[in-house]
Amino acid sequence: MLENTEAGAGAAARLAEGAALRSTMDISDPDDWLALDAGVREVAWYWPLPLPAWEQSAPLPADLSQLDESRLALALCHRDGRIRQEALRQSVRHPGLLPLVVIRCADWAGPVRELARELLREALDVDSALALTPLVLRLARRDRGAAGADELGRTLRQASREQLAILFSASDRAVRRFAYRLAVEERLLRPVELARAAAHDQDTVVQDLCATAALSSVTDEHPYEEVLAPLLSARNPRTRSAGVTALRRTGRSEQAEPFLSDRSALVRACARYVVRQQGGDPADWYRKRCAAPEDPGLSPGAVVGLAECGERVDAGLLRPLLMHPTAGVRAGAVAGLRVLDCTDVDRLLPLLDDSAAGVVRETVLALLPSAEQLPADWLLERTGPEPPRHVRLGAFRLLDARGGIVALRAAVGLLEDSDGKLRTWAAQSVQRWRPTPGVRRGDAEVEELLDRCGHLFSDYVLRRRKWEAGVGR
Template sequence: MRIDTGDGTAAAVRLAEGAPLRSTLDVADPGDWLALDAGVREAVRYRSRFLPEWEHSAPLPGDLTQLGESRLALALCHRDGRIRQEAVCRSTRYPGLLPLIVIRCADWAGPVREHARRLLREVLDMDSAVDLAPLILRVGRRDRGAFGVEVLGEVLRRASQARLAALFTAPDRTVRRFAYRLAVDSRLLRPAELARVAAQDEDTLVQDLCATAALTDLRDEEAYEDVLRPLLTARSPRTRSAGVTTLRRAGRPEQAESFLSDRSALVRACARYVVRQLGGDPAAWYRQRCTAPDDAELPPGAVIGLAECGHRADAGLLWPLLTHPAAGVRARAVAGLRALDRADAERLRPLLDDPAAGVVRETAVALLPSAKELPADWLLERTRPERPRHLRLAAFRLLDARDGVVALRAAVGLLEDPDMKLRTWAGQSVQRWHPSADMRGGDAEVGELLDRSRHLFSDYVLRRRKREAGLDG
């Protein structure tokens, strides 16, 4: 990981001037300590830009006994390994320098590293381990950094759940992962607690770790109830899928049916597995839902679910849903027809004018294989500035897939689009454009379009593009 030494160098200069350590950097921020470590050597290397006397006033080995905390911090980061080694030995009287001892445990100089490791093992207690966990884990990513992580684990394995709780909510996901691994290994959290963590934490690794641990060795009905409820209602599809799969082991496979129309493809697949184990037919369930008369509450997941496990003949049930009042149903119907390889360009084309952006996106994807069959002028008209952004983007996507002069015409026309992202995509399309094999050479329109976009090319590249198009450079 790259450390920004700019602030660290400035901090080194302030410490050399006698500023207190705590007023110079945020001692709770691992990044500040790492930046200071790199910044001290940067300040010495380019000392003429900072304090001319800094290098001359640097301590010599054996001359560190009278140094205060700020100067000793500089010595712990000094470029001379002998000074760093001596500073490690003298730092025991300043507990506030323990973060630098952690960094020295991964030092490239063996004697420095060994002294620092011996000291860290002696002084690291429960409180300091919790405070230093973020820094130790960051240093642990370095070469020779595993020692600190090992010692941290030894100390925190003796911690109670209350002590580890501070790390469960740490903003650094690496710290949360480490803490939950320890909690799982030490069985500090009950299955219901692990299930709630899996349902609430935003990190997928923590979700998987806690969900798996929560579902291990479950036996009684009450435990299943406490564990399955948070898993089945979690926002994360991975967590919900773990709960759905467990319904069979819990003796509740009939509950999986309600997840056949889940918004996640992973959860739907797990639900179909459980339903089949019970002897059910997910495809028949989907067909029944998609043919229910006037079903305004039809879940979009049921529509795409039919395509995921049905047959090409089921496309007949999806075509009527293209006019469903719910935009999500219309979008999934288009996606389902594409999945069943029954996307008819003429029947889908009107959906490019759908007011819902999701429907238009799905339609554009379904029409991409047939892009050259669509009327170019009809698509170009939909790239006009007064059209909705999602429609302009879909139309450009289809025009760009056509290649040739039509694609160049569309891209150049969008170079002045009001949307910055669309302008950028159009510019990139122009820059990678080359004449297609079926283009006639010497097309004057191509030369005009390239001239309008000359600001995107160097003179050399522009001349080469024109020669490729059969035009004079």
């Protein structure tokens, strides 16, 4: 793989010596073709400007008709537009150079660009278009690259569903988006196939495109049951939310109730909409479940859902759940109290020692606005080496938000922590640190702490920090 222009210049030198294209680069990788195109013109930028390295040792002849495939590839990328134009005329003898013809379709020289587009129209068929799709779409991002994408679309509209399926599993998400848009426009996929694509693809654009197309193309031959099943069972929340919203349209609103406790806030919101449209009250549904904490079916989504649509009085149902045996429910209760703006510092502070990292993370988010009111010494004890990593991290985040000398003290203490990420975050905190009004001017501890981490600053910045704190003068 040619990782950059410099690597492309090395490939150009090997091609000039007679190496075959396939042994020099990965001809299936669009990045390699683009790197070669840039590498052929790569020169060292000093005066006088020399020729590219490959051209100094093996310049191109005046008659390009005698060139083999390797050296014709160099001519197709040459800095001189007249040479590129003549090389295009010779390229019909070497079908393997079609990717470079595609690149020349976005050339900055008009005559070269027009000739390349004419040659591409003549040479492109379905099979070659499928192979060139990643490169064409990459070039479509350039100012003059849209013509190649238009020609690609016209050619692939003649492709069958089986031929186009090669692109559905491409690693490049731009290729998958292009292929699914084409399939939707040409009605090549059945609604159930579109629903499965929405459920399994990792790209949000493909998910939305296929889910919308699947629901809008349902017919008597392909009933909603076949389409909704993949959507409602999808792992990604955008697809599940599309399926839940469609339940109302299909007269199946009662099936939305189980999704009120979904792990995704988006899906919960869609489920609440559907339930309300049929006359239900999502808040009452949540209250019944949170009022029975011993119910093994109580989920974190139901706990947070109550806060999303409830009132501050519902905090009374969430507080007992702070001691629930299930970590997810405890974390959901903390998050719910934060949403309701009912964070009780005395109740939440003990949860910083929770064994579950998710609970500590939610507790920190809830306590951040009250960081200045928290006991500094108590938090400093939890940044020592004994507590678990998630506890040290949570305590440090709160101390960092608090600022002042305790934040500097905690950060300097974590510079030698066993966890690499914590050390990095501590170093960043030290570099951001500024004295606050609560720091006593001329405090010897500040000077000592800054000296301990002096390696993180330049001499000038260290002196500046000390001057701001009124020490070291």
